[in-house]
Amino acid sequence: MNTVQLIEQSKRVFTNFEQVDNKLYRGKLSIQDKTAGIYYLNFNQEVLKKDFEELQYKHLAEEFYKQEENLQWNIYLLFINSDISDDLKLEILTDDKYARKLIFTDNEFIDYFELEKSQPSDLPDIVSNWKQELNSVGLQELYS
Secondary structure (H helix, E strand, C coil): CCHHHHHHHHHHHCEEEEEEECCEEEEEEEECCEEEEEEEEECCCECCHHHHHHHHHHHHHHHHHHCCHHHHCCEEEEEECCECCHHHHHHHHHCCCCCEEEEECHHHHHHHCCCCCCCCCCCCCHHHHHHHHHHHCCCCCCCC
């Protein structure tokens, strides 16, 4: 999937999706009309350490400090289809300043936001089963 297709897909996932900088986009993930997270999506093909540091201090730090406390911990920086060295990947993924960082291929990115409906199933009434088992051996529940 190319960058244009990924951006179009992102517009369906995020509200207020807008370009912030060259190959950097920002959007909000909303659940029941409430902001659940703020996402920065980086589509640069090559990411160097200086690029990562610039993103941290130019965009994420400002975003972090302007948000309410509960939203500060729901800021994300996603690298999609980026060529990142293994050492820098480790540094990015372990960095906990200003945002959570994730690195995706295009398919991983699409799958990450794909919600699957669960199938309803009849679950056993565990409490009733235990009560029956206890009664069968002469034990019963106590109330205080």
